[in-house]
Amino acid sequence: MGRGVLSEDQRARVLVVDDDSDLAEAYRHVLELAGYDVATALSGEAALASARDTRPEVVVTDISMPEMDGFELIQRLQALLEGDRPPVVVCSAFDVTEREALARGAQLFLKKPASADTLIHSIEALRQGHEPDDAALEAERAHVQHERLSNLRDSAVRIAEIDRAEVAREAQPWLEWLRVYFDSGSAGMFFLDGAAVRPAVAVGPHLAKRGEPRLLNATLAAGITTGTSLVIGDMVTHPAFRQVLGPRSEIASFVGVPLETTDRIRVGALCLADGRADRFDADSLIILELLGRGGVWAFFEKGVATSREARRSAPLLQRRMFAMLLEKELRLARRAQQAIELCVATLAPGTSPLACAEDLWRAGARERLAIGGMGPGRIAWFVRAGAKEARDHLAASLKHARAHGLVNAAGVAGVLPATKLSQEALIELAEGALSVAEATKMGPRPRVERIVVRTDSGRYFA
Numbered sequence: 001m002g003r004g005v006l007s008e009d010q011r012a013r014v015l016v017v018d019d020d021s022d023l024a025e026a027y028r029h030v031l032e033l034a035g036y037d038v039a040t041a042l043s044g045e046a047a048l049a050s051a052r053d054t055r056p057e058v059v060v061t062d063i064s065m066p067e068m069d070g071f072e073l074i075q076r077l078q079a080l081l082e083g084d085r086p087p088v089v090v091c092s093a094f095d096v097t098e099r100e101a102l103a104r105g106a107q108l109f110l111k112k113p114a115s116a117d118t119l120i121h122s123i124e125a126l127r128q129g130h131e132p133d134d135a136a137l138e139a140e141r142a143h144v145q146h147e148r149l150s151n152l153r154d155s156a157v158r159i160a161e162i163d164r165a166e167v168a169r170e171a172q173p174w175l176e177w178l179r180v181y182f183d184s185g186s187a188g189m190f191f192l193d194g195a196a197v198r199p200a201v202a203v204g205p206h207l208a209k210r211g212e213p214r215l216l217n218a219t220l221a222a223g224i225t226t227g228t229s230l231v232i233g234d235m236v237t238h239p240a241f242r243q244v245l246g247p248r249s250e251i252a253s254f255v256g257v258p259l260e261t262t263d264r265i266r267v268g269a270l271c272l273a274d275g276r277a278d279r280f281d282a283d284s285l286i287i288l289e290l291l292g293r294g295g296v297w298a299f300f301e302k303g304v305a306t307s308r309e310a311r312r313s314a315p316l317l318q319r320r321m322f323a324m325l326l327e328k329e330l331r332l333a334r335r336a337q338q339a340i341e342l343c344v345a346t347l348a349p350g351t352s353p354l355a356c357a358e359d360l361w362r363a364g365a366r367e368r369l370a371i372g373g374m375g376p377g378r379i380a381w382f383v384r385a386g387a388k389e390a391r392d393h394l395a396a397s398l399k400h401a402r403a404h405g406l407v408n409a410a411g412v413a414g415v416l417p418a419t420k421l422s423q424e425a426l427i428e429l430a431e432g433a434l435s436v437a438e439a440t441k442m443g444p445r446p447r448v449e450r451i452v453v454r455t456d457s458g459r460y461f462a
Contacts, residue, residue, distance in 0.1 A: 012127050015056035016040045017047040017073065018091075019065045019282070020228070027060065030116045036123070043282070044068025048080055056086050058123045063092040063101060064223075066231045066255075066282040071238070074105045087126040089119075093228035094219050100240040108132060111144045112226040118143070148195075148225040155192045155224075155267045164191065168201035173314035175203045178291070182284055183367040184272040189259070190220060191268040197221045206251050206273035220256050220269045227266055229257045231285055234277040255280040257292035283332045290328060291321075315371055316357035322372025322380065327423040329368065329384045330415070337417040339387040341394035344380045344430040345401065345410035346438065353379045356406045363400045366393060379407075380430070387416060398448060409437040412450040419453050429453065 014036045018024040024040040031038045039054055041047035045068060047061070059077065063070035070090055078085045087107040090097075091114050098109040108122055118132075118140040125132040168189075175187040186204025190197040197220045199207065219241065223230050232254045235242050256271040270292040272280060280288075317325065326342070333340050347356060356379050357371040368384040381397065383390050391414060401407045411434030413426050429451055437449035 011035060011037045012058065012123075013037045013039070013054055013056045014123060015047060015050055015054065015059045015086075017042075017044070017059065017061040017065075017070070019043060019062065019285070027119070030119065031123070034120045044070075044073040044076070047073055048076055051077060052080060055081070057127055058089065059086050060089045060091060060119070060123070063090055063097050064094060064228070064230050064232070066233065066280065066285050069231075069233070069238075070106075071100070071104050074101075078105065089122055089126065091119075093223045093226040094230065094240075095222055096219060096240045096243075097238075100238075110140065111222075112228055113144065113147055115140060115143050148222070151225045151266055152192065152195065154265045156194075158261060158265050158267050159191055164200055171201050172203060175201060177315040177361075178270075178272065178288075179203055180365050181367060181369065182272055182280070182288070184279065185274040185276075186272065188271045188273070189268060190256075190271060192221065192224055192266075195221055197224065197269065200268070204273070206275065207271060220271070223256065224258050224266050224269050227258050227260075229255070229285060229289060231255045231280060233280065236277070250275055252277040253279040255285060255288060257285070257289045260293045283336070286332070287325065287328055290324060315361045315365075316354050316379075317370060317372040319373055319375065322370060322374075323423050323427065325370050325372075326382055326426070329370075329382070330421065330423055330426065333384050333415065333417070334420065338384055339390045339417055340382055340384050340415045340426070341390045341412065342380065342382040342415070342426055342430045343394055343398055343410050343412045344374060344378060344427065344434050345398075345407040346434065347377050347379060348405050348408050351406050356401065357381075359404065359406060360397055360401060364393065364397045369393070380427070387414075390414070402448075409434060410448045411435070411437055412448060414450065414452045416452065421453055426453070 014031055016024050016027045016031070016038060018027070019042050021042055024042060028038045028040050039050045039056065041050050044065060051059070061070045061073055070092070074088055077088070088105065089108045089110060090101040090106040091110045091112055092101070093112040095111060101109050107126055110118065110122065118136060121136050122132045171189050175189065178184070179187040184204070186202060186206035188202030188207035189200045191200050219230055232238055232241055235252050235254070251273045252275050254271070254273045256269040258266045259268040259270050260266050270288060272284070272288065330340060347353065353373045360371055360381060366383065369381065371379065371381040374380045383393050385393065394412065398410055398412070411430045411432065413430040413433060415421055415426060433449040433451050437447040440447060
């Protein structure tokens with residue numbers, strides 16, 4: 001690691017703050033091996049609570065985090081610890097924030113991905129009241145540049161294999177779905193082009209205008225090559241990003257996550273932008289990262305028999321992606337004290353899942369509504385909202401599906417706020433209700449069976 005392991009009486013307390021749990025855990029592992037006493041926090045609020053309890057001697061933090069970014073964390077640490085704030089090392093993929101980080105009170109700025117040796121050397125130097133060695137920092141800059149160039153070479157090979165115009169055509173309906181799902185003004189897909197990014201396709205007014213690449217070139221390209229998401233809750237509070245953006249004010253909030261292939265090559269970014277501030281919180285980032293890192297394979301993978309069908313099926317999600325999305329939304333519903341209504345239905349003869357999904361979407365597109373295929377002859381959809389709003393919307397969409405002859409029978413499972421239930425269990429309940437509906441169906445009218453899941457003593461109530 002570049003120096004000996006610390007003895008027991010030298011153990012220093014280090015607080016690592018990053019919303020990427022994998023990266024925070026990697027930092028923790030490296031620093032504990034070097035002998036430090038390490039605490040990790042995945043948010044600014046968690047970091048403040050930890051700092052209050054443990055009084056760290058050095059803080060290592062990311063900048064781009066939802067809800068409370070690294071700049072605000074530095075400021076609040078100063079107030080919390082009454083002027084005795086520990087030195088702060090900022091680790092960020094976004095080089096445009098370096099000057100701002102130092103101006104706001106950070107002692108050191110390291111570019112991601114920081115090497116273990118440099119991280120340890122920097123922490124120990126600051127702990128001892130010294131400046132890190134210039135030669136070590138110069139070597140670190142060379143290391144980061146090598147890592148970024150390596151990803152650029154891999155992504156260039158992968159992007160050269162695809163037809164950009166075809167991807168743009170087939171991605172557009174997915175971006176339209178994303179824009180509505182997140183209640184966002186705009187959604188876009190961008191590809192790496194050398195050390196910059198270029199828009200492949202965008203929907204909405206915020207990401208398609210000519211001046212926007214200035215913001216994207218200065219931020220997203222670095223984030224993509226290092227696998228880092230970018231969240232800007234309010235552009236006004238970030239002078240570095242505002243300066244890069246220029247005097248234009250169409251974008252107030254922005255989020256971008258890396259687009260990854262199944263072999264973890266980062267080829268671009270999936271982005272949302274809005275003219276309203278604070279539109280994209282931690283919940284949005286979790287879902288968008290799931291889609292960006294798990295749902296892009298069909299655009300880049302070769303030799304997959306179902307890829308063309310998958311690429312043309314918006315707004316119909318494949319079952320695996322639908323289930324993953326439902327799992328995330330269940331957790332977020334508990335946190336936000338909201339409800340989820342899930343319907344599983346058998347399709348009427350001659351109705352395809354895609355045709356049914358398109359009809360349902362046209363009739364009732366809304367925020368946090370997702371539709372998925374559930375195997376031959378079945379379809380499912382869910383909505384997350386307040387309890388009454390979720391139930392009313394799902395009831396209306398089901399009424400539409402029945403009136404238009406799209407489904408034969410349906411099972412609905414409603415999850416009330418704060419209910420702890422896995423997505424597998426919820427789907428199983430809805431499918432059980434569907435079985436009851438099919439078994440008791442009389443005549444041509446589609447039958448619906450509904451069950452409500454409550455938290456009372458962990459029991460289920462129909």
